[in-house]
Amino acid sequence: MNFKMLSKQLLFLVFFITIWQLVYSIGIFEAIVFPSPKNVAFALYNGFSSGDFLIALGASFKHLLLGITTALFIGTVIGLILGKSKVANETAGMYLIGMQSIPSIVWVPLAIMLFGFTESSVVFVVVLGGTFVMALQVRSAIQNISPQLVRAAKTMGVNGIELFYRVEIPAGMPHYITGIRLAWAFSWRALMAGELLSNGPGLGYSLRYAQDYARMDQVIAIIIVIGVIGATVDHGIFSKIERNVMKRWGLLKQ
Amino acid sequence: MLLEIEHVNKSYWDDKQQVHFPVFSDVMISINENQFVSILGPSGCGKSTLLSMIAGLEETTEGTIKLNREPISGPGPDRGMVFQQPSLLPWLNVKENILFPIKKRFKKKEAEEQAAYFLQLVQLDKFQHHYIHELSGGMQQRVAIARALAMNPKILLMDEPFAALDEQTRENLQDKLLAIWQKKKKTILFVTHSIKEALILSDRVIVMGTNPGRIISDVNINLSRPRKREDEQIIILEKKIRKLLKNEVNKALKDVWSNEFQNA
Ligand SMILES: Nc1ncnc2c1ncn2[C@@H]1O[C@H](COP(=O)(O)OP(=O)(O)OP(=O)(O)O)[C@@H](O)[C@H]1O
Numbered sequence: 419m420n421f422k423m424l425s426k427q428l429l430f431l432v433f434f435i436t437i438w439q440l441v442y443s444i445g446i447f448e449a450i451v452f453p454s455p456k457n458v459a460f461a462l463y464n465g466f467s468s469g470d471f472l473i474a475l476g477a478s479f480k481h482l483l484l485g486i487t488t489a490l491f492i493g494t495v496i497g498l499i500l501g502k503s504k505v506a507n508e509t510a511g512m513y514l515i516g517m518q519s520i521p522s523i524v525w526v527p528l529a530i531m532l533f534g535f536t537e538s539s540v541v542f543v544v545v546l547g548g549t550f551v552m553a554l555q556v557r558s559a560i561q562n563i564s565p566q567l568v569r570a571a572k573t574m575g576v577n578g579i580e581l582f583y584r585v586e587i588p589a590g591m592p593h594y595i596t597g598i599r600l601a602w603a604f605s606w607r608a609l610m611a612g613e614l615l616s617n618g619p620g621l622g623y624s625l626r627y628a629q630d631y632a633r634m635d636q637v638i639a640i641i642i643v644i645g646v647i648g649a650t651v652d653h654g655i656f657s658k659i660e661r662n663v664m665k666r667w668g669l670l671k672q
Numbered sequence: 673m674l675l676e677i678e679h680v681n682k683s684y685w686d687d688k689q690q691v692h693f694p695v696f697s698d699v700m701i702s703i704n705e706n707q708f709v710s711i712l713g714p715s716g717c718g719k720s721t722l723l724s725m726i727a728g729l730e731e732t733t734e735g736t737i738k739l740n741r742e743p744i745s746g747p748g749p750d751r752g753m754v755f756q757q758p759s760l761l762p763w764l765n766v767k768e769n770i771l772f773p774i775k776k777r778f779k780k781k782e783a784e785e786q787a788a789y790f791l792q793l794v795q796l797d798k799f800q801h802h803y804i805h806e807l808s809g810g811m812q813q814r815v816a817i818a819r820a821l822a823m824n825p826k827i828l829l830m831d832e833p834f835a836a837l838d839e840q841t842r843e844n845l846q847d848k849l850l851a852i853w854q855k856k857k858k859t860i861l862f863v864t865h866s867i868k869e870a871l872i873l874s875d876r877v878i879v880m881g882t883n884p885g886r887i888i889s890d891v892n893i894n895l896s897r898p899r900k901r902e903d904e905q906i907i908i909l910e911k912k913i914r915k916l917l918k919n920e921v922n923k924a925l926k927d928v929w930s931n932e933f934q935n936a
């Protein structure tokens with residue numbers, strides 16, 4: 419079953435590259451804007467073997483990790499406050515949704531004015547990218563705790579802080595995992611937006627650098643790297659964890 | 673007296689109509705240690721509300737409830753509750769659910785032994801590593817019962833614990849509960865809709881009425897145990913209580929209909 423799926427996916431890839439090669443061979447586009455699959459493969463190979471991509475990736479992951487941990491932390495705090503306090507939620511809940519709906523690239527000019535063309539401004543954009551989704555998820559985690567479970571726990575002598583960490587936190591776990599996955603997805607997008615307009619290092623910066631030198635093969639190679647990482651982390655890690663948690667919490671019938 | 677419910681009134685504030693909505697008034701019940709007491713009553717007469725107040729989850733509007741002469745001021749593990757709706761923790765397996773209330777209060781070994789004992793009692797030892805959503809409704813109810821028993825409470829409050837079960841399972845669990853009650857010398861307050869169930873199980877049956885909610889009858893059941901479901905005396909008592917309840921249920925329904933009529 420899994421093998422069958424994999425072969426279908428591989429077949430699609432071969433098909434796609436063949437068409438690409440065909441279009442290239444016909445020569446409708448200039449080679450400078452339409453590199454061949456081979457050129458892109460070389461660019462990929464060179465990028466990795468020269469170490470350029472690894473350095474860029476390392477820098478990107480540093481920004482991402484710094485940004486996302488901060489985002490998860492701030493998001494959790496905001497979410498807890500809004501979830502626990504009705505007043506806070508009525509006051510600020512709307513604004514949180516508003517903030518979440520702002521595309522992260524919008525923060526880039528603001529970040530540059532605040533921090534200049536530094537890595538800090540990239541991290542800042544990543545933080546803003548991930549914070550609000552996480553806050554929204556933590557808030558719904560708190561708001562959706564079954565009051566019946568809380569009542570039951572109280573009759574078993576579980577109260578206060580113990581109630582919080584033995585019932586409320588585990589009850590919200592599916593929401594937190596979803597929050598982390600979404601925060602990652604938004605932060606990853608924000609990271610690229612921020613790095614594109616930064617002075618490096620980073621994957622997004624390398625992308626713009628390649629563009630400045632009209633290296634379409636490198637541009638496509640980097641886009642492929644970005645896509646592969648995004649898909650791998652989302653499908654390979656977060657979706658799996660999320661599924662397992664949902665199953666364990668009985669939210670997924672199977 | 674283990675439990676004393678003294679002149680208890682309960683009403684809720686109805687926000688829409690801006691009035692106090694009375695659930696019941698002047699409820700008086702005293703329960704002795706080791707007594708098995710059932711409460712029967714039409715839907716909405718406040719049985720669950722009464723148990724919640726004894727559990728300390730809700731406050732009385734007037735009157736006091738005392739456990740061992742101490743007024744109840746909040747929930748605590750000296751009163752074990754089996755809720756009308758399943759209330760197990762889905763992220764824990766069966767055994768962990770039973771350990772949940774006791775693992776902080778008992779020594780580890782003692783807690784483990786207690787859990788193992790009650791798991792076996794409700795015949796779920798083979799399922800101890802299953803998660804809650806992998807169990808049938810009846811099995812879940814058994815876990816809830818085992819969890820409440822394992823806490824070793826002074827009094828066990830059970831709110832229609834067998835309502836959702838088929839008749840065989842229900843009778844089987846009734847027998848088990850009786851066995852536990854006799855063996856472990858428990859005090860049980862048991863809410864049910866089934867007159868038969870109340871008569872098979874209890875030393876005493878309290879019948880509640882509606883509009884306003886109140887106690888309309890408090891009968892001692894002085895029949896020897898074990899009791900047979902087809903026993904003549906049980907059937908006579910059943911008829912009596914049925915008649916008593918029928919009037920109340922008719923009254924409750926009539927009120928609902930006339931309200932609907934007025935609203936239409
Ligand atoms: N939190 C609440 N707020 C307002 N009214 C409530 C609340 N809880 C219960 N009531 C009302 O109190 C009355 C008694 O409810 P309760 O659940 O105790 O009935 P019950 O006797 O357990 O019924 P059933 O047999 O159907 O379980 C009902 O009319 C219900 O509408």
Ligand SMILES: [Mg+2]
Pocket residue numbers: 719720721756831
């Ligand atoms: Mg009820």
